[in-house]
Amino acid sequence: MPIKTLLDFRDPEACKRMVIKIGSALLVDNSGRVEVEWLRTIVNEIWTAREMGIDVVVVSSGSIAIGAKQLDFEEGGRRTLAEAQASASVGQIELASVWRQLLAERDLTAAQMLLTLDDFESRRRYLNISATLRRLLKSGVVPVVNENDTIATGEIRFGDNDRLAARVAQACQADGVILLTDVDGLYDKHPDEPDAERLDEVHGVTDEIHAMADTESGSGLGSGGMTAKLLAAEIAEKAGIALAIVNGKAENPLARAMASQAATLFLPQRDESGRRAWIGGRMRFAGSIKVDDGCVRAVRNGKSVLAAGVIGADGDFERGDIIPVFDVTGNMIAKGLVEYDANDVEAIMGMQKDDQEAILGHAPRSAVMHRDHLVLM
Template identity: 70%
Template sequence: MAIETLLDFRSPDTCKRLVIKIGSNLLVDGEGRLRTEWLRTVVLEVKTARDRGQEVVIVSSGAIALGAAKMGIEGGGRSTLSEAQACAAVGQIALASAWSDLLAEQDLLAAQMLLTLDDFESRRRYLNASATFDRLLSEGVVPVVNENDTIAVSEIRFGDNDRLAARVAQACTADGVILLTDVDGLYDRHPNEPGAERLSQVRGVTDEIHAMASAESGSSVGTGGMTSKLLAAEIAERAGIALAIMNGSEDVPMSRALAANSATLFLPKRGDSARKAWIGGRLRFAGSITVDQGCVDALRENKSLLAAGITGVEGKFERGDVIPVHAPDGRMIAKGVVEYEWHEVEVIKGRSGIELRTILGYAPRAAVIHRDHLVML
């Protein structure tokens, strides 16, 4: 059974494993103080889910904002990277302590996991994280995840916890993700505009859906916005994971949203294998290739990517790297594990298969990217 409606998020039959992401603007008030009583109601909902037989992972923002308040730094603590890292170092202790204490009130044991983009981009580290999630959840523990802002620089940052939540859902093979935010879903235009209507359900994030979103975060302490949530929905939907955007402002926010059927539900387009879901979720690349329209058409028919269709090479990738594939108009249409070094692809691009042995000096591989290691976007 799979999630098809919002109410399915509360059923252990359709949603055995659930990831809940909570943004900074919900956790922290305008003075930089933790909204403890509100958070206590969320923990009560976690307890209720656990009692139903569901396993829960929490992705919690708030460390930088809490640290900034404790250090007396104005503006949320994000004016420089070093300031944000220092605030995170201070705030993470307070955040972890709050989660541990509040979960303990409900006889639940918390575990802290601090992750960076690198932990998901590296296949080995991704599998290690996945194994840790499985063990913690099998022991009845509630993992509380945050980006490791104390060490993460721009090259290894998600930059928002929405996409982190989607990658966590992949790693722990969750059935559903709930993103709690300050709006009750995706609207067809900015929610403040007259006539704006909320979309109740979306199956497949398209260019038209992206055009409805705003990249602006609703808070000075947050880093998200609707754009980041749609990017998270894309990651989730390729892995067969349902994702819902709900308003988390009030007490017991998930219960309220489910009772009122007030949210936007993103249903998965497909259920990729675990490896393909990991490939499709990759966010950082050493290079890329561009292909002609004939190659684009072939890839959409589940064919492998051959040298003859390649028109351009960017960056310095190595064999085994995951790289993106761009259409002639520059759109990213796929990601895949490349079988050649960048300089080899440079010399064989546009060439037919019978020419490759002579050009390379050895027997060519079956494809530049084999269809078994290619994910269409």
């Protein structure tokens, strides 16, 4: 039974496992110290969920903000990559220590996992993440996950913990994600405007929904913003996972949100298999292909991408890579496993199957992307 309402996050029949993401603006004060008393109420809510039979994984921001204050770095430690990495390496020790201490107060064991985008983009490492998370949860442990900012560079990092939380939810097969932030949810315009209205439910993240987002992180401590949260919701909704944006500024924010129903709930739109969910969640690519309108219609009707419908190839991808498929207007319509290298796709694009063997020098494959390895966006 999937999550259909905010109250279902308290129902172990609908939500057997959840991921709670906590932003830097909530967890760290202006002096660079952890808001321990506030965080203790979160731990109490984690304990309550565990008592109800719900597994909990935490995605915790804050290491850069904590370390930057200790190192006296300006701009929250984000002025340069080196300062961000140094801040994270200092702050992560204190952050992990606080989580261990507070969870131990409720007889809960903490585990730390530091991950990068590369860990999720590699199928083998993704499966290792999944296995580790499931084993920790089976042992009654509360995993505390953060991006490994000490080594992550622009090419191999998420850049925000919202999308990390959605990918962690995929990996541990969670039913729901709660993003704790400093607003009550998604508004149809900037929340400071007097006629702004909060959306209680969203059935699929569309271009119209994206247009409502504020791309800035209001606190200056974090790296996310509403746009990052909508990107996380897109990842979650395609994997059959509900996602809620909840105001976490007060103590016991989960209980308060349930009581007031003040949040935005993004409902699942599909329930992809584990491998297809992994393909749909991929974020980094070596290239892409462009297809004509006829191919777009075929793909949306469950067909494969054939060479005859390909009108362009970009990048230096290799056979077996996961790459996106764009339509003629530049909209991404799918992601999938490509059956040819970029050079071969360019050589046979627009051709019928009977004409491809002479170009390739061998019998052509059944498709450029087979429907079994293709995920609609």
